[in-house]
Amino acid sequence: MHLGTPWGLEVILYLFLAGMGAGTITASASMLLRGGGGDGQYFSIARYGALVGPFPVVIGTVLLIFELGRPFRALNLYKVINLSPMSLGSWFLAFFIIISIIYALLFLPWPQWKGKRLSAWRRRLAWVCVPSGLSVAIYTGVLLGAMPSRPFWNSPIIAMLFMISAISTGMALIIFTRALFYKVHLDVPTEERSWHGSGYVLAATDVLLIGFELLVLFLLLMFAHLTVGSVKYAVEIILPGGELAVFFWVGVVLLGLVIPGIIEMFFVAPKLLYGGHYTAPRSIDIVVPLAVMVGGYLLRYVIVMAGQLTGPVGL
């Protein structure tokens, strides 16, 4: 589907899925390293992230390859390397797909391997996963931002926004998978403590990322509004009255950021502020991440379409 613009839904979906997958793996690897690599509440988070992370990346990449019309032409990307963000990005992506799949496989039960050796390899892979996941999460924004002919995209903050959104949607995917598959006996005190402990870590991180994302969006809008010329006219498309204003303000800001942020803050605040107890029902852990993921997709949609529908002013 082309929507009359050079880049259509496949590309938008790819930007969302690859970002989310890279964010999931980055979050998983960071959690594993934070917990020292052994068992514990961080390990269970890392395990969910590692097992689910490669799927969106691979699905998104397949979509992107078929968007080219003749899929095998994608191999031409790997015959050269140059300083084009797309060339660098495709090498990062290929490396990341391989690394993330190996990382995921290490979390499957391998009875013939001793536990210590396995966790040592997981830790080693995690050290590679963090930078390569971040590079995949950030290159898509660099790719869009590289062109002065697209004033809406031509800003360094788009890359930052995409990276924060990638990690935020990645965290949401971990919370979502964990809520769906985690078998927990809440009547056993140790299990209950571990479940809510890891839930708190995830929710608190997500709130922080949502806050940062709102801040970056504010900076993007504020600076575009304060300038004159192409960027000012381009950003009008998402300001009230613009063509994409509803998608942006209702979909991205309200549904994807403000509402999930407020709900998570409501559950996180007691422990964060005065050391209370963190408890969140499973339904919240399913609905809130879904909203964050829908918001993340709509963010890619709004940014990609706004950039394509606007151009430099004058001739």
Add this chain to the structure above:
Amino acid sequence: MKEQDKTPDDRRGFVMALGGAIATAFAAIGSIILPGSAAASLLDDEDENDSEKVGVKVQYGMVIDVRRCIGCHACTVACKSEFDVPPGVNRSWVEYTEKGQYPNVGRSFLPRLCNHCSEPLCVDVCPTNATYRREQDGIIAVDHGVCIACKYCMHACPYDARFLDPVNEWVDKCDFCIHRVSKGLAPSCVNTCVGGARIFGNLADPDSAVSMLIASNRVSVLRSEMGTFPNVYYIDADFTDEVDRRRPEVREVRVITHRRHKERT
């Protein structure tokens, strides 16, 4: 005195030779490390310096004298038939700009094509080096066999000169009729232009028709603020755009692009 005059030149010659040797060494290392554009650009710089000394550099360019354009689309048609360009897309086209309110109105024509920039953004972003700047004549060309149709260059081009060929599914654009100019003929649009509005030639040669026109007229290029250094110059072009509706003296502006996308991007 003579010897004193001579020494600095000799030193400069030595320094330049040293510099050349270092550049060659870097280019050689670069070509090993980076087989892509970075190494190529290092080599290119060296080539340019050499050719400037000998004076054989060719930079093809065009001057479009809008005063002579009658908006007849003969160039569009000639280009279409020269390359069998599929319906709905154009390598070269003519835009009309209508402005003002009756009785103070104006209409102007703007023939368009690829600007064959000296700092081409499309070449910078191409991930497969499918689009490149030809060293021998400065033409920006597309290698259809290498192009993967990622459409990145279509975004990078500030002039909307590139399109996705709907039949072959590769990105295409004006190439100054390489097959004609390499045989000493003028590009097809230049050949057919009834008013002689399109003038083609070598911008590096100060005695060429294009260079003399640029030197003796008030010329402009499209979107010079993009820093792409286009090699297509316009004489007396009207750059009124739809954004100029906001100006009280213009009020009404209608741009007819004669293209599939009705609006300029």
